[in-house]
Amino acid sequence: MIDIRHRFTPLQRLLHWLMAACILTMLFIGVGLESTVMPKHLTLVSIHKSLGITILVLALIRLAVRLRYGSPPLPADLPEPMRLAALLSHYALYILMIGMPLIGWAMLSAAAYPVVIYGRMFLPAILPQSDSLHTLLWGAHFYLAFAFFALVLLHVAAALFHALVRRDGVFETMAPVPPPEERAPAE
């Protein structure tokens, strides 16, 4: 029998919540490191780089998993504008999850900074030294970070809207634990 899945696969849910924590942390660290000259600045910068590359790797795995397993269908009664918003915002989230770490890495390369992660791994430069590229990438990294945070807030608001207002099962597709009625053994 062909089963239409009602939930994302456990691997997808694990990746989602793990990355949710990483990305939120990352965004706060990003604005935090720009806000201080105290020694924590260095700690934040070093976590920011390591976590950024971690997110890049996780996002690539997640993209592959998503292409392999797809996603549960949205409710049939979901209005078309919301359907479109869901589609576009998820494209944007994937683009940012993969794009932001690459922009950051490229930006450091263009400024001739060594890129060190996890305290010991030296990553190669992915761009030659360049004032204009650095300026472009730095601007992109900076403004896209705020766009990313706005998008995350929108995503959270939409998830809560599905969970609390529409109660249409969309939130449960990604919920870390199954809703109570599905926990009973089912045939």
Place this chain on the structure above:
Amino acid sequence: MLISIIIAVAAAAFAYTAGWLSPQRLTPAKMVEAFAPPDAVSLGHRRNHAKGICFTGIFDSNGAGAALSKAEIFTRGQYPALGRFNLGTPDANAPDATVRVRGIGLQISSPDGQEWRTAMIDAPFFPVATPQGFYDLLLASGSKDPHAMETFAGVHPEIAAFGGWAKSAPWTGSYAEERYNGLNAFIFTDNSGAEHAVRWSLLPSAEPVPVAPEDLAKRGPDFLEQEITERVKSGPQRWTMNVTVANPDDPTADPSKAWPEDRHTVEVGALVVQQIEAERDGPCREINFDPTVLPTGIRTSDDPFPAARSAAYAKSYNLRSAEAKDYPRTATGTKP
């Protein structure tokens, strides 16, 4: 309703982290803006130590540093070096004789792909004990209030020692005759994992010849750059690198306090400057001499300055690299 509260709380936490709700927080941007009023900024240049000239050469390591740090740079051998002689001023056109503090930015690369960047000055200690103190000093020295410096010195008495150095230390006629001091304390880790708190200095081989500042003023606005160019043309210039190891009770968090002269000092090698190049098209132009770019075997200590410098230098780099059109290269793609 609940949804809007959750979103609002998240947004507020973000704004707090970004410092938008805390105007007192010393941000890299505030630090950098304090160097010069907006109309006096040398666009396209570093926000401080704005005037400088590039050099290339080698770091000739004698192997003695390997007892203190496992960084490959301290293994006996020669490593490419790149750097910049500079003046401690936000004005890229300041006449050389008007600037008291001279400095050097240095980057040494090792075959393992790691880099050691450091920026040192000729003063034997830093004017103030904390980054906040340095910010306050910038505000006081730029203030129109005639008593601003007096008030500042009341709060930061350590400035007196620096004032004494600035008044009494002899001036020289050459970048090659200066001793450059790292001032900040770092931690070296040796092969056994043991840690050593250190500071480093470059001691010139050239004999310093004191010259009165009024005589230097007669040599023209760029005499230092002209002199070092000529001098290096006639032969490489050497500086011995000394690493001084702190005693257990020596202050590492306060660069305004020099360690006593008798501390264990290891000569680890020599910087050999072989070629001078104008900054405009030179190899040092794009380098941010961020003192926290360190190889494995060197790390920051509890000295708060390297972090503050790193944050401020990055801000300065972002600004000046975006202003490249205000400081155009003479050769863009083609050789002049």
